[in-house]
Each structure stands twice: as structure tokens, then as C-alpha cells.
Amino acid sequence: MFRVAICVDELHIYEQLKNHFTRLSSEYSYHYNIQFFKSGEELIHYYIEKGAFAFQILILDIEMDGINGLEVVNKIRFIPDHDVQIMFLSSHPKHVMDSFDVQTFQYLLKPIDYELFKINILKLCSFIQSSTNRYFTIKSEREHLVLRKTDVIAIVKVKHSLKQNKLTVITANQQYIINGTLSKYVNTLDATFMYITRSIIINLEHVRRFTSSSVIMSNNQEFPLSRSQAKKVKDLFTRYTM
Template identity: 25%
Template sequence: MIKIAVCDDEKNVRNYIRELIIDQDIDCEIKEFANSSEYFLNNYEPDILVLDIDMGKDSASGMELADLIRKKSHKQPLIIFITGYPEYVFNAFDVEAFHYLLKPIDEKQFARVMQLAITKVTKISDSDTQSLEIQHDGNRKIVPLKDISYIESQNHKAVLHINNRKIAYYARIGELEEELSDSFCRIHKGYLVNLAYVDEYSKSEVTLTTGEVLLISKYKYKDFVRAHMRFVKKSEPGDF
């Protein structure tokens, strides 16, 4: 089931958007929020967020909320801005918005954009179900790839770094590099990094969204940059 949030200070607009979403005939859960504070206090993590930009002087703007989501939320929704102000369109790129629709809402355009978003969410969901099967402490264990920030080679073992904990098992990092080539990249003889966790990098190190900093080999740098660019392009938001 796809989780969709609608955040707009006007109840009639929220109701209208809800009806437009229902018209798409998809298996979804829809939650409504009247302002930015209500959205964050609820701790809801949608797949798609339909967001108004101007939500009144007593609330943070939709752009501010989107910026906060990008910086602090673990789950990153596709953001579709809906606003009566076309001049904000360029700001939407700063928060990696999926799309930008103007009020009054064109129902056909809304349907097209929503279908694009649903297709993308479905693809992301499919990739999230990918996993690594390992033998750990005598037991078979399934580890979702999305939970692994990086893999470290240590004393003939592969050490999986998962949410501030480690799982070590016997495996060759070179074989894992081949198996996980779509979403992981070898940046050093001892490190295989999940590209989804890359926050920033220089020629000497890679900083992950977890805050960890890993050395990058000068011999691996160019391959890493190419792999990261391919990954970002594959994951980038839709065209406006």
C-alpha cells in the first residue's frame, strides 16, 4: 500500500486533492495535515507528499517543511508542490521536489504527475525488497540491502554496518562487489559503500549520511564518481 500525505492549510483544498487521489484507483492510505507542525508532530512517513507552499503566516512554509524533511527524515518522500505562486518553481529544485503544480489544479495534469510518482515509488519499493542472504552464528539470516550503509573487509570476514551495529560473517568483499554492483561501490580495498548513504565526498574521503567518514583510494576515485553519478541520475526526481 502506498502512503500519501496531503499538507495544505485549506480544508477544501485538502478534500479536493484527496478526491483526485482516490480517482486514481490505487491501493493507498491518505492522511491530511493542516500545517507543517501537524505533519512533523504526527511522525508520519509517506511515500508521496502533496504539499502547499504558502500555509499562512502562523506556520512554516511548505518549502521550509520540505527542507527540514530532506535534512532530518529517515524516509524521503517524493514531494509534489501545489501552489498559486509560479515564482517558487526554482526553489523547488533546492529540495529535490518530484514535481510542481500550479493552482487552480488541472485534474489531467494532476493525474499524470500522480501516476509518475506512483510508478517511481513502486520501483523504489521493489529495490527496497532486495536483500543479502548470509550465515551468521550458525543461522541463515536475510539482511535488506537498504539497511546496510557500508561493508568492511576485516580478517577474512565481511562486516555489515547496519544502523549503528555490525554483523560479521565469512565472505570475500570482492565477490560482494560483483553481486551488489547496482547499488554499492568499492571505494577502497577495505570498503564497499551503499551509494544511497553517500552524503558528500572529496578525493580523499566519503562522508555517509550516518556521519561516518571513510577513506577513498585514489585508484578508486574516478570509478566511484561515475558510479555515484549513475546512481543519482537513476534516483533523481521527475521533470517539471
């Protein structure tokens, strides 16, 4: 599932985009979690509250009351979030050149033709999925999800007799139950992910502090740290932070 923000101050444009996404989901296997913002100020406030990487795709109208789309994206890049993909909407082709300064991925003119929208969104989704160094795909019990690797805090084996080969993927905002083994995912991810026990993998990027027998993560969740792994984990964390 792709996390999408739509920021427009015209409700009929939002409704049109929402309908386009619904139609696209019915034609292809991609699914979208869409949030609507009626002003640039509202979107920026959300980013300040939630932090970087809140969304994978931003669709913004350039011409809005108050802060315009170009200013919004400049502020988001400054947070910084350099990975979110931008699609600008405008009634005026003259704004195309201005949008290059904020690394625009796509540019659509209003009114928004569905076929052109489909081509551009599918291209964008393919680009995100192909960025293997930044994203990886998991299959939850209901859908395929594309997650940014740095969003993942930990992956924990589910200890339940009726749930063999089940894992919980923990992010700051959500937890996902997926099929698979820890060994499969630790090989898929990079060197910032490591075992702290036989049933838990953590992301060193989210470590905040250690106790004598545990590690506390960025979401304040505490995980046990096995004696056999404690020195290795702490040494790797020290090298990582340096």
C-alpha cells in the same frame, strides 16, 4: 499501496485532492493510504515521532500559515529523508524555481486540474516502482503494496497447516501476510537480508543486539538464531556495521 501525506491549511484543497485520489484508484490499479496534516508543524511533529520514510509521497502547499511548505521539506530532508517524493501546490508560478532546492518531483498550480494531477501522480508512482534498488512490490491478501526495502525488519514463514507458502512481512508500523517463499524474496532483496533460521529472514540494518541464541531487532522483536547460522550472521553484521 502508496503512503501519501497531504499538508495544506485549506480544507477544500484537501477534499479536492482526496477526491482526485479516489477517482484515480478507480481508474488504475494503484491504491493510496492518505494522511492529512493541516499545518507544516503538525507534519514535522509526525516525522519526529515516526522517523524517516513515513511516507513515499508528500503533497504540500507552499503558502501556509506558520511554517511554509519549502521550510517543511527542508526540515524533512534534514531528518534525513531524501527518498520521499515531493509535490508542491501553489497559486503562484514564481515559486517553481525555489522548489528545486529541495528536490521537488512535481509542481501543481491551484486550482488543481484532475487530468494534470493524474498525469503527474502516475508518473511519480511509476518512478517509485522503478527505483528497484530502494523499493520492492509485494502482493498481500487484498492489494499490491510498494515497500521500501530498508523499512522491512524481517520476513517470517507462517507456520500453519492451512496456510501453505504464506509469509509475514514485518515493518515498524505494520505486518503483511503475503504469498510466496523465503527463497524468492531473499533473492529479490539485497545482501543486508539473510537467513537466521530456515523460516526467518532478517534485515541486518534493523539488528540491535544479540543474545546467545537470539537476535533483537529495532522493533524489540526477538527471533531465534540457529546454531548453524549464528557465527555467519554475527560476522556479516560486524562487517556491515563497519
